[in-house]
Amino acid sequence: xxxxxxxxxxxxxxxxxxxxxxxxxxxxxxxxxxxxxxxxxxxxxxxxxxxxxxxxxxxxxxxxxxxxxxxxxxxxxxxxxxxxxxxxxxxxxxxxxxxxxxxxxxxxxxxxxxxxxxxxxxxxxxxxxxxxxxxxxxxxxxxxxxxxxxxxxxxxxxxxxxxxxxxxxxxxxxxxxxxxxxxxxxxxxxxxxxxxxxxxxxxxxxxxxxxxxxxxxxxxxxxxxxxxxxxxxxxxxxxxxxxxxxxxxxxxxxxxx
Amino acid sequence: xxxxxxxxxxxxxxxxxxxxxxxxxxxxxxxxxxxxxxxxxxxxxxxxxxxxxxxxxxxxxxxxxxxxxxxxxxxxxxxxxxxxxxxxxxxxxxxxxxxxxxxxxxxxxxxxxxxxxxxxxxxxxxxxxxxxxxxxxxxxxxxxxxxxxxxxxxxxxxxxxxxxxxxxxxxxxxxxxxxxxxxxxxxxxxxxxxxxxxxxxxxxxxxxxxxxxxxxxxxxxxxxxxxxxxxxxxxxxxxxxxxxxxxxxxxxxxxxxxxxxxxxxxxxxxxxxxxxxxxxxxxxxxxxxxxxxxxxxxxxxxxxxxxxxxxxxxxxxxxxxxxxxxxxxxxxxxxxxxxxxxxxxxxxxxxxxxxxxxxxxxxxxxxxxxxxxxxxxxxxxxxxxxxxxxxxxxxxxxxxxxxxxxxxxxxxxxxxxxxxxxxxxxxxxxxxxxxxxxxxxxxxxxxxxxxxxxxxxxxxxxxxxxxxxxxxxxxxxxxxxxxxxxxxxxxxxxxxxxxxxxxxxxxxxxxxxxxxxxxxxxxxxxxxxxxxxxxxxxxx
Numbered sequence: 001x002x003x004x005x006x007x008x009x010x011x012x013x014x015x016x017x018x019x020x021x022x023x024x025x026x027x028x029x030x031x032x033x034x035x036x037x038x039x040x041x042x043x044x045x046x047x048x049x050x051x052x053x054x055x056x057x058x059x060x061x062x063x064x065x066x067x068x069x070x071x072x073x074x075x076x077x078x079x080x081x082x083x084x085x086x087x088x089x090x091x092x093x094x095x096x097x098x099x100x101x102x103x104x105x106x107x108x109x110x111x112x113x114x115x116x117x118x119x120x121x122x123x124x125x126x127x128x129x130x131x132x133x134x135x136x137x138x139x140x141x142x143x144x145x146x147x148x149x150x151x152x153x154x155x156x157x158x159x160x161x162x163x164x165x166x167x168x169x170x171x172x173x174x175x176x177x178x179x180x181x182x183x184x185x186x187x188x189x190x191x192x193x194x195x196x197x198x199x200x201x202x203x204x205x206x207x208x209x210x211x212x213x214x215x216x217x218x219x220x221x222x223x224x225x226x227x228x229x230x231x232x233x234x235x236x237x238x239x240x241x242x243x244x245x246x247x248x249x250x251x252x253x254x255x256x257x
Numbered sequence: 258x259x260x261x262x263x264x265x266x267x268x269x270x271x272x273x274x275x276x277x278x279x280x281x282x283x284x285x286x287x288x289x290x291x292x293x294x295x296x297x298x299x300x301x302x303x304x305x306x307x308x309x310x311x312x313x314x315x316x317x318x319x320x321x322x323x324x325x326x327x328x329x330x331x332x333x334x335x336x337x338x339x340x341x342x343x344x345x346x347x348x349x350x351x352x353x354x355x356x357x358x359x360x361x362x363x364x365x366x367x368x369x370x371x372x373x374x375x376x377x378x379x380x381x382x383x384x385x386x387x388x389x390x391x392x393x394x395x396x397x398x399x400x401x402x403x404x405x406x407x408x409x410x411x412x413x414x415x416x417x418x419x420x421x422x423x424x425x426x427x428x429x430x431x432x433x434x435x436x437x438x439x440x441x442x443x444x445x446x447x448x449x450x451x452x453x454x455x456x457x458x459x460x461x462x463x464x465x466x467x468x469x470x471x472x473x474x475x476x477x478x479x480x481x482x483x484x485x486x487x488x489x490x491x492x493x494x495x496x497x498x499x500x501x502x503x504x505x506x507x508x509x510x511x512x513x514x515x516x517x518x519x520x521x522x523x524x525x526x527x528x529x530x531x532x533x534x535x536x537x538x539x540x541x542x543x544x545x546x547x548x549x550x551x552x553x554x555x556x557x558x559x560x561x562x563x564x565x566x567x568x569x570x571x572x573x574x575x576x577x578x579x580x581x582x583x584x585x586x587x588x589x590x591x592x593x594x595x596x597x598x599x600x601x602x603x604x605x606x607x608x609x610x611x612x613x614x615x616x617x618x619x620x621x622x623x624x625x626x627x628x629x630x631x632x633x634x635x636x637x638x639x640x641x642x643x644x645x646x647x648x649x650x651x652x653x654x655x656x657x658x659x660x661x662x663x664x665x666x667x668x669x670x671x672x673x674x675x676x677x678x679x680x681x682x683x684x685x686x687x688x689x690x691x692x693x694x695x696x697x698x699x700x701x702x703x704x705x706x707x708x709x710x711x712x713x714x715x716x717x718x719x720x721x722x723x724x725x726x727x728x729x730x731x732x733x734x735x736x737x738x739x740x741x742x743x744x745x746x747x748x749x750x751x752x753x754x755x756x757x758x759x760x761x762x763x764x765x766x767x768x769x770x771x772x773x774x775x776x777x778x779x780x781x782x783x784x785x786x787x788x789x790x791x792x793x794x795x796x797x
Contacts, residue, residue, distance in 0.1 A: 131407070134404060138407060144409050145409075194360060196360055202389075204362045205355075206362075249413045251399070252412070252415070252459060253414040
């Protein structure tokens with residue numbers, strides 16, 4: 001029966017979801033995809049004619065294992081080379097491919113990154129919460145390389161619907177100590193006895209759980225407001241295109257004399 | 258009004274986490290922190306913390322361990338800034354952790370270029386900080402600025418090309434608004450240099466070639482084209498004298514290491530200390546310890562700066578225990594040689610002349626069939642830090658005694674990015690890695706901590722180990738000395754007598770320098786060994 005279902009789905013040309021993945025798998029896979037696959041397949045996975053990785057459109061693969069095998073072995077006689085990924089690493093890329101459809105679905109396109117930068121710094125006032133290459137606030141996520149791990153569709157959604165998805169590394173901590181003080185910050189790490197945060201005064205602190213009366217890690221409510229009605233469609237396109245262009249620091253210099 | 262301005266200035270300088278250069282220069286005023294590789298720009302690796310004393314040190318107990326996810330040697334000395342400990346997981350992952358518990362705030366991973374080639378370990382020796390920015394040199398020749406609060410990169414400059422054999426191992430040195438680093442790679446035929454970069458932007462401010470080019474003074478000390486690939490690396494962090502505005506750096510060996518046929522001459526500034534104007538990088542003076550070196554006796558030591566009474570008047574001196582087997586006292590304003598004495602068995606020279614230059618033994622030079630020479634290729638000491646205690650007035654040197662190599666001389670042609678050493682010395686003591694079992698006699702080499710009175714040149718005491726050591730030395734104002742060795746022990750000694758007061762077995766070789774800090778009224782001592790960082794404090 002399972003086999004039959006599988007065959008039906010293959011017949012329908014759809015990629016069968018065989019594995020469950022974590023957010024970490026998806027992000028790891030995204031990094032690998034951009035570093036290894038996007039050169040030929042494109043950031044949105046549709047650059048090779050007849051293949052649209054984001055929408056499950058493959059020439060040869062039917063199952064996750066097929067994709068893993070292609071990644072590992074390449075396809076002889078084609079431009080698809082083998083990689084050195086092991087199975088579990090290759091599966092993270094599969095995890096990413098499976099989430100790509102949502103990530104690449106944008107309403108914006110053709111934005112201008114230069115105008116987007118002006119909106120980031122001006123009308124959007126993004127610098128009041130975000131930091132890029134050492135400039136801006138640390139209360140929100142550092143965006144220096146956000147274009148490396150987020151696609152345009154994800155960026156757009158984060159701007160218009162900030163609550164839709166909060167990555168684990170961007171969870172907000174809010175605690176009330178036994179003597180009534182409120183501590184807030186970005187959750188960095190935790191253990192049985194303490195919670196490590198970057199607090200609202202930009203201090204790295206380890207808060208002892210025993211000192212807290214109550215605390216929460218916000219997973220479904222961002223501290224960021226929605227910009228849905230604050231930016232025009234063009235401004236949103238520009239801002240998204242600016243953010244998508246951020247790929248970390250540019251390496252400078254370089255000749256020994 | 259002036260008072261208000263002063264208060265405002267103070268408030269600005271005391272902003273938590275903002276490490277001004279003023280705080281770095283006056284690091285002794287906040288001994289709870291450890292703000293530079295060697296503790297302060299004077300590089301004495303001496304702390305004014307006194308909670309742990311010779312009487313209570315027996316109550317030290319382990320507080321936490323950080324196990325790095327790296328099998329490389331753990332050579333970094335951490336920084337501690339207001340309760341946050343920063344270190345480097347080899348080769349170049351920066352880690353921020355809670356100094357009280359060792360719990361991690363963030364890890365900033367760095368993947369060096371596959372082109373990186375290093376002779377002696379994919380290691381890193383630590384970080385520098387200014388403001389709230391950390392600085393790290395990488396094994397693929399980059400200098401990177403990172404946000405100290407988040408680990409995100411702010412800028413990244415290529416100091417020199419990894420594929421040509423350049424690398425950076427040492428912790429950068431911050432002077433005013435600049436970050437100074439030098440290049441390693443002397444075993445790959447590089448031409449070394451020191452360079453200063455603007456801390457805010459990464460823009461190069463000055464460069465000092467450790468091998469002078471055509472037209473520059475000292476160029477004549479290299480025959481033919483040998484200067485182009487003559488090495489003269491920088492492997493360890495320099496020092497800074499704020500009054501003289503001079504920065505001091507030890508320079509590595511000339512290359513090819515063991516075949517000097519093509520590089521006739523003194524080979525400046527290899528095996529030297531250079532004193533540079535910190536604003537311009539211009540050479541103020543130099544002192545070459547081992548002219549025309551044939552043994553890889555790099556001056557890979559931290560320049561230790563101290564002020565002491567010298568023949569009736571206070572002198573600004575520099576203490577230097579060199580890989581060549583001699584320890585020196587120099588005047589650091591002028592470079593004048595004040596004293597030099599052997600601190601281990603030496604056979605390559607009959608001694609130093611009045612100007613401090615070694616009188617060479619020609620029969621000791623490397624040969625085709627091999628020549629037995631003391632000290633061996635790793636030197637009588639190496640990159641690991643010594644310590645000077647103003648409290649005891651003693652200079653403490655971790656020493657390899659009775660250590661020799663057979664130096665053979667082989668042909669060696671330069672090919673970019675390939676080893677360029679002209680030989681392969683052999684020794685009873687392994688050069689870079691500890692072995693899990695040792696079975697040597699004392700005559701074949703051992704490690705020893707030696708304490709010297711720099712004024713008289715007399716040895717005050719010594720503390721012998723069975724194996725050699727890759728550990729630095731830390732002293733405290735309570736007259737404790739902390740150090741370790743390849744056999745895996747970490748010791749607390751009485752800095753006045755060398756008596757062992759406490760030890761623990763860390764289970765792996767100590768290849769780093771101990772440091773100390775305090776937090777919430779408790780003094781901690783940290784040391785890395787094997788692949789982990791261990792932190793101790795008194796039992797509560």
